[in-house]
Amino acid sequence: MAFPSPRPARPELPRQRVQTLQCGQGAVRAARFNADGNYCLTCGSDKTLKLWNPHKGTALRTYQGHGYEVLDAAGSFDNSQICSGGADKAVALWDVTTGQVVRKYRGHAGKVNCVQFNQESTVIVSGSIDSTVRCWDCRSRRPDPVQLLDEAKDGISSVKLSAHEILTGSVDGRVRRYDLRAGQLCSDYIGTPITSVCFSKDGQCVLAASLDSTLRLLDKDTGELLGEYTGHTSTTYRLDCVLNEQDTHVGCASEDGHVYFWDLLEGSLALSLPVGQGVVQSLAFHPRLSCLLVATQGQVTLWREDSFQPGGGDPDT
């Protein structure tokens, strides 16, 4: 590289609440950005799934069809489909425009905690408290999963996908990474139940939140510990952890109503964001912007960096 790339601006953490969505669908189990971050999905405990434009604060559509509360959802890369999993043990594939259930995948023996699309949205990977991860094919009409990953000894609390990897966090205290390309399974023992896992943006690290109120950053290849982040409270609930859009900070929801951010390198607490009184149920970070989606109680709040001018309209600017 002849010329060093310009130093990226110091990332700003979202500190400013710019939008509040009163979801009206009971407790919001999960709030997720879509692939480009322009929309978000909220999973309600009243069996509904809602699509929002969080930047404008408008509800776009409600998806009804689950038999019990919806626990997780994800949007496809082309925004044409949504997958969701719920306590009715079913994984549903929705058509965004019509709002109808395209397919329902039944096979899990317990609540479906987490669902993810793969990159091309051809496979839905769902993790359940029945300790299995199931890969459902969206292309064929096959009713049974393409593959069943039943190596976990306890419920699956979180699943994330990269281009060729399936990352699962399980209550049995292990983070398992199924590498399709290399054909191997790496199981890292954390010890305490894992509540959430996520890849770093560069795909080199794995962040795992566990019930001992600790976040751990692990090297993906070797499993070595790169960092530990404590200070929040997570002993009971399945709380999300995130990395910000530039992988500079690590964030995690807390049971004390705050969202904590740590500097990824130094491990120091960077920000404690008071969101509300209750447990912060779900957390989602915008893929490109410093924009945080926080679900607590029955509402979802959108947080932006301080320099953000509300009313700017377009979130991409």
Place this chain on the structure above:
Amino acid sequence: MAAAESSDSEEEDLVSYGSALQPLQEGERIKKPVPLQEQTVKDAKGRYQRFHGAFTGGFSAGYFNTVGTKEGWTPSAFVSSRQKRADRTTLGPEDFMDEEDLSEFGIAPKDITTTDDFASKAKDRIKEKARQIAGVIAPIPGTTAFDDLIGPSKITVGVELLRKMGWKEGQGIGPRVKRKPCRQKPDPTVKIYGCALPPGLSEGSEDEEDEYQPENVTFAPKDVMPVDLTPKENVHGLGYKGLDPSQALFGASGREHLNLFTGGSEETSNLLGDLRHSKGRKLGITGQAFGVGALEEEDDDIYATDTLSKYDTVLKDEEPGDGLYGWTAPKQYKSKKRPERDFKYIGKVLAGFSLASKSSAPVKIYPPPSLPRNYRPFHYFRPVLVAGNENCHLQKALQESTGKLESGPAHQSRHALNAAQRREQLGETELKGPAPSILEYLCEKDRERLKEVKQASEQQMKAKMESQQAANSRLQSASPEDAALKWRTLLEGQLADAGSSDFKPFAKNPEKQKRYENFVKSLKQGEKVETLERFLDPNMTEWERGREQEEFCRAAMFYRSSNSTLSSRFTRAKYEDDVDKVEVPRDQENDIDDKETAVKMKMFGKLTRDTFEWHPDKLLCKRFNVRDPYPDSSVVGLPKVKRDKYSVFNFLTVPEPTTSVTQATTKKIQESNSVNKPKKSSRWDVSDKEKEKKDSISEFISLARSKAENQQQPPVPATEQCGTGTTESLPTVVADEDKNREEESGRPPMDLFKAIFVSSSDEKSSSSEEESDEEQQPTTSERQSETTKQVDMPDSSSSNLQGTVTATTDPGISSLPASKRELDATEEFGPKLPPAFSSGTTWQQQTVVPATFPGPSRKEKHRKIRERHKTKKERKRKKEKKKKHKKQKNKGKHKNKKSEKDSSSDTTDSSDSLSDMDTTGLSPKELLRRLKQLQH
């Protein structure tokens, strides 16, 4: 003409014909005239023609009167019969004819003519009638049968039946009779050459024949003549037929006079017969061209003149009188009347038999017995009594009225006997022949068994009868006896065919089991329950014996019904009982103790990582756009190996050389990315790599131990074991492994299980307590004792085990109806869904759904609830909202509690260890460096 024209000017009076010869050239030789034998005549198509014809004259046939070509008959093209079946050509006359022969004026003109099928019906009717009549008055009666054979006649059933009975066409129907054959009348259609016998002589000869005529020859009766019902449509006189041209021209009319007044059927037959005759003679090519040839069989009198003397002038009788119509039958003896002869058997007689000389005496007919006066011709059916309780008194009444109950094998009437039984009674030997019953085909053993069953059922019937009678006799029978009776009747039917009993309900008590077996055995043999008391323990009291008997009955019933009812409730075992090899995953995540230690020491990496060979599904690879890493293997998931079911190696992960299919591919992959994944396959190869890895592990362990000693921690036994090697640490490793393994390997026997549990608990006490820094630990154990269904977070080895158990039981639980929200709430697995309001006492209590509507009144409510929880541990209704400060309060309490509990163990808290770790500075620098690398 041209010559004439040209010569006109020179020689006007000359007339010339023909074409002029070509003018001679100078010096040219005069052509020789073609000799006669070389001059040929050709037909229109240029073929040579001969003037002497083979068939019709004036045409040629073949090549110089021989064959079609110079080489011979035109050879047909050879067709190999292998490739294609050559058409079988049947050569007809046409094949040897020229085209001219087939043309209009040829010898075989192929013009269109009306066939019989489409001929007019009138002609057909005549023919049919003629046939009918000819059947009666044929030269030989019955010759029409030949016609029927030839023609596709559709015979009616009646005719067919008659034929089978011996009837022939032309005969009458009825018994054969003896009669005088009619005088042979010369057949009109048969031409008699030479001298005709004088009529008188013929009569005489007929009479002479009578005498040596066999007397027992009978004749079919005379057939009834069909009445000719054709109405008269013309104005001719009665019976006038006119002259038949065919007969007039070439019929037999030459000798016989034409009879215009055909006197009925005779003349008709004459006419038609003649027609038939001529037709038969003139087969083949017909043509008038030839005239009467030299080879004609008969030379008709071509000079015959039709004179009036040939015509009848008076009407004749219809019949000669006897109605035999040409039968050359023997004469009937009218003088001797022997009626017996008529009754004689005239059928065939089997060889070795002879007809009885005198007929048997006529069968004497006995008159039917005279009926009694009061007989009424009605049959009434005696009601069939089913031996049951409901009609016992009816039966009793019947018994009294009849005096006896007809039952039991002893009173079997002789009508109930079958042939074999009768044979036995008669003392006869069995017939040798085809086996009369299926029993013959059964083997001896099966027959015995069947016999037993039969006996048993018979005895059962008998017993039922007897018991019925007994019950009838003493209606006051006590209720326990009734119960026993009920059992017995229930059982005896069902147990009779019960199979061999490998069902041992009293296996714990061998004597009792033995008694039970005897009981069942004799039950099977059909003994009654009452008589079975001898199998019971005589030392027991009456009450005990009654109890045991009932117990046995129940057990037997259970055994009986278990086949059907129980089997439907259970699914197949995961592992076959009789198969001692099971498939288990080849590799297991193991060494939890090691890992815990490592985790505690923040030594993530090699110590905490297990890497397995994992085979993604091919379709999954396709969907992820990833090349299948194991294209040759059919394994999906973790590769499995077969091991002994209860082998200790199931609970060990001693690296052993596997015969996995994927070995080769593993190696291949390993070669491909051996640079950065050196340990991928080395785990499975017993090689120096393994040793190397072990060394590294032990190195780490020793490092960890030194650190632990620095912190004044007691050395962990697990690390020692690991350090010394896996083979030496069998028992503990077994214990550890089992926890992971449990769900895969099914249920091992109980004692093994126990042993594992004992050892693991020991292990736990030594290893896990000291690092039980997690707050959940005490509450977890507490909760375990309370609710079995609840699942906790496996944050230690013990809870890990529990986690696995719950994971396996999960499907059943989760299949509960979703309406039971509270119940569901307690059955949360793993981290809970956060409530909308936090106030939790323990994480377990705030099980579920956060409230959707917060309200100030909830606080009090929740407090109450919480108090209730404190006392009753009732955690079901916890979806009510919790406030954060409450939770914190609670947490404080909890911590107190925890500290109390943990006071026994001298472990450091997690925070302590954390701080320790931070201070010990295992990695900050290095970590930072790494992170920075990562950042770039």
